[in-house]
Amino acid sequence: MFFTIPRTPEEQLELILRLNRQHSLIFSSPDAKLARRRHRAKHPTEIGAFKCMDGRIHIPLATNTPLGIIKPWRNLGGMFDLGWPYFARSVASWVNYAMDRGRQVLMLVTYHYSRGDVHRGCAGFGYDQEASIVGMSRLKKQMEHVFGVHHQVVYPILFGFETDLEAGVLHGENGEVVDLSTLQGVSKDDLMLMLIRLYPDMSLQIRKDLLRLVTGNIEHTAEVAASNRPLTETVHREWIIGVGRGFDWLHEPNTALLVGPFSPNLDEPVAKAAGIIRSNMLAGSIDDKSFVLLASAFYRDSTGIEPLLAREKALFLGDFSAATIRERYPDLADKMQVLSVTVDMQTRALEIVRT
Numbered sequence: 001m002f003f004t005i006p007r008t009p010e011e012q013l014e015l016i017l018r019l020n021r022q023h024s025l026i027f028s029s030p031d032a033k034l035a036r037r038r039h040r041a042k043h044p045t046e047i048g049a050f051k052c053m054d055g056r057i058h059i060p061l062a063t064n065t066p067l068g069i070i071k072p073w074r075n076l077g078g079m080f081d082l083g084w085p086y087f088a089r090s091v092a093s094w095v096n097y098a099m100d101r102g103r104q105v106l107m108l109v110t111y112h113y114s115r116g117d118v119h120r121g122c123a124g125f126g127y128d129q130e131a132s133i134v135g136m137s138r139l140k141k142q143m144e145h146v147f148g149v150h151h152q153v154v155y156p157i158l159f160g161f162e163t164d165l166e167a168g169v170l171h172g173e174n175g176e177v178v179d180l181s182t183l184q185g186v187s188k189d190d191l192m193l194m195l196i197r198l199y200p201d202m203s204l205q206i207r208k209d210l211l212r213l214v215t216g217n218i219e220h221t222a223e224v225a226a227s228n229r230p231l232t233e234t235v236h237r238e239w240i241i242g243v244g245r246g247f248d249w250l251h252e253p254n255t256a257l258l259v260g261p262f263s264p265n266l267d268e269p270v271a272k273a274a275g276i277i278r279s280n281m282l283a284g285s286i287d288d289k290s291f292v293l294l295a296s297a298f299y300r301d302s303t304g305i306e307p308l309l310a311r312e313k314a315l316f317l318g319d320f321s322a323a324t325i326r327e328r329y330p331d332l333a334d335k336m337q338v339l340s341v342t343v344d345m346q347t348r349a350l351e352i353v354r355t
Contacts, residue, residue, distance in 0.1 A: 005237065005239055005286055005287065006239075007287045007289070007290070008289075008290065009290045009292075009337045012239065012240075012290060012291075012292050012337065013292070013337070013339065013355070016240070016250075016292065016294065016339070017350075019249070019250065019252065020249050020250075020348070020349065020350045021349075023067075023249035023250075023251075023348055024249065024347050024348045024349040024350075026067075027067060027068065027249070027347065027348045028347045028348070028349075032066065032067070032068075035066045036066050036068050036069060039065070039066050039069055040069070043069075043208070043209040043212055044103050044104075044205065044209070045103060045104050045105065045106050045205060045206050045209035045210075046071070046094070046097075046098040046103050046104070046105045046106070047069065047070045047071070047105075047106045047107075047108065047209070047213070048070070048071045048072075048073065048091075048094060048105070048106070048107050048108065049070050049071070049072050049073070049108040049110060049159075050073045050078055050080055050107065050108065050109050050110060050136075050139065051072065051073070051074055051078050051108075051110040051112075051161070052074065052075070052076070052077050052078040052110070052111075052112055052122055052124055053074050053075060053076055053077075053124070053257045053258045053259050053260075053269060053273060054112065054122065054123075054124075054163075054236075054257065055238060055250070055251070055252070055253065055254060055255055055256045055257060055258060056112070056163045056166075056253055056254060057110065057112050057161050057163070058166075058251045058253070059072075059108065059110075059161075060248075060251070061166075061220070061251060062161070062166040062167075062168065062216075062217055062220050062221075063168070063212075063213045063216035063217045063220065064216035064217075064219060064220055065212075065213065065216060067248060067251075068248070070108075071094060072247075072248060073087070073090070073091075073260055073262065074247075074258045074259065074260045075259065075260050075262055075263060075269055076124040076259065076263075076268065076269035076272050076273070077111075077122055077123075077124025077125045077132060077135065078109075078110055078111055078112075078122075078124070078132070078135075078136055078139075079124065079135055079139075079263075080139050080262060081139070081142070082139070082142045082143065082146055084262055084263060084264055085264075086261065086262055087260075087262035087263075090262070091143075095147065095154055099153060104152075104153050104154070104155070104203060104205055104206050105147075105153060105154040105155065105206075106155055106156075106157070106206050106209065106210060107140075107143055107154065107155065107156035107157070108157060108159040109136050109137075109139050109140045109143070109156050109157065109158050109159060110136065110159045110160070110161050111125075111129070111132035111133055111135070111136045111158075111160055111161070112132070112160065112161040112162070112163055113129040113132070113160065113161075113162060113163070114162065114163050114164050115162050115164050115165070116164045120163060120164070120236075121163070123236070123272070123276055124269075124272060133158070133160075133171075136158060137158055140156045140157070140158050143156040144156060152201075152203050153203075155199070155202050155203070155206050157170070157171065157199065157210075158171035159171070160177075162179070162181070165181050165221045165224050165225055166217075166220060166221060166224050167179060167180050167181035167217065167221045168180045168213070168214070168217045170198055170214075172197065172198030172199060173198065173199055173200065173201070174197070174198065174200075176197070176198060178194065178198065180214060180217045180218050180221065181218070181221040181225070183214075183218050184218060184221075184222055186218075188211065188215065191211060191214055191215065192207070192211055195207050195210060195211060195214070236254065236276055236279070236280055236285065237254040237280060237285045237286055238254055238255060238256055238257045238276065238277065238280060238286070239255070239256075239277070239280070239286045239287070239290075239291045239292065240255055240256035240257070240291065240292045240293075240294055241256070241257050241259065241270070241273045241274060241277060241291070241292070241293050241294065241321070241325075242256045242257065242258040242259065242294045242295075242296060243259045243261065243266075243270060243293070243294070243295050243296070243317045243318075243321045244259075244260075244261055244295050244296035244297050244298075244313065244314060244317045245260060245261065245296060245297060245298050246296045246297065246298030246342075246343030246345065246348075246350075247296060247343075248348070249343070249348045249350075250294075256294070257273040257276060257277070259273055259321075261313075261317060266320065266321075266324075267320075267324040267328075270320075270321045270324045270325065271324055271325070271328040271329070274324075274325045274328060274329050274332060275328075275329070277291050277332070278329055278331070278332060281335075288335070289335060290335050290336075290337060291332070291335055291336060291337070292336075292337050292338075292339055293318065293321055293322055293325065293336050293337065293338045293339070294339050294341065295314050295315075295317040295318030295321060295338070295339070295340040295341070296314060296317075296340075296341050296342070296343055296350070297309075297310040297311070297313035297314040297317065297342055297343070298310060298342065298343040298344070298345050299342060299343075299344065299345065300345045300346065302344060302346070307342060307344075310342040310343075311342055311353050314340040314341060314342055314353050314354075315340050315353060315354060317340070318338050318339075318340035318354065322336065322338050337355075338354075338355070339352065339354075339355050340352075340353040340354045340355075341353055
């Protein structure tokens with residue numbers, strides 16, 4: 001669904017809270033819980049997506065996958081380095097979690113672009129598609145090097161995302177590139193043969209679960225193409241900068257730029273996001289009087305110290321990011337509304353720590 005952009009700080013805050021309430025109710029509903037259990041039982045592979053802060057890249061929506069299945073990591077342009085201590089610890093913890101439960105792991109190392117206009121592509125890589133492919137290929141190689149000893153258990157692939165149709169693009173190990181939006185009407189058997197050709201050493205279980213993502217995306221791109229949606233939904237119109245983690249409830253198109261707390265130079269992606277917000281204002285694609293800096297930290301166990309630690313993280317991220325924006329873009333300082341929250345990952349419900 002595409003929302004009219006709220007104009008006042010009060011409208012912005014109300015929409016954020018309403019979106020979270022709606023998502024939390026749906027996520028916590030018996031039907032949604034059952035859908036996730038059924039999906040896990042049939043498709044046990046743990047799936048992670050390493051992607052840009054651009055809110056248009058919403059892999060669960062684009063693959064018709066229940067929310068809560070695909071684990072996201074976000075940063076400017078999807079740029080990550082396994083040498084970053086916090087990022088490395090986060091990925092290793094996730095892989096160990098999967099292996100402890102006897103699950104295999106599929107890593108979607110993503111980049112994005114637009115087939116219709118280069119300037120609807122990735123601002124983080126300066127709208128240079130080839131540069132984004134090179135950059136994300138480097139991360140894929142790092143993952144292969146680190147987790148190569150578990151190659152039949154952990155499998156990273158380079159996965160493009162074309163934002164006009166929200167189409168996935170598979171990069172095979174043989175150099176072949178396949179745009180999934182071109183595969184309408186192809187049978188599942190033929191799609192499986194394609195995946196065998198692209199990833200000959202991929203385990204059968206991961207391949208089966210990748211096939212489900214592929215068929216879901218083919219169905220989704222057909223729906224997007226048939227909708228004839230306006231181009232305003234595919235250009236940058238974000239009015240929220242989200243910094244931290246726990247944002248998978250915030251998945252409306254072109255609403256938020258989401259910055260994970262992974263880079264040791266966190267000020268750079270925050271400043272880049274602020275620059276995009278400023279450009280959106282100057283272009284008239286959003287109101288030029290107000291935007292939201294939303295700092296978030298999540299917790300899973302509500303009975304111990306995790307909620308208290310999450311609160312301190314959210315406060316720090318809000319203060320740090322606000323200071324960065326004031327320093328880099330002083331003209332945005334009076335237009336910035338800072339909202340620090342914690343998110344309970346069992347319900348996806350947020351709690352305001354400070355406004």
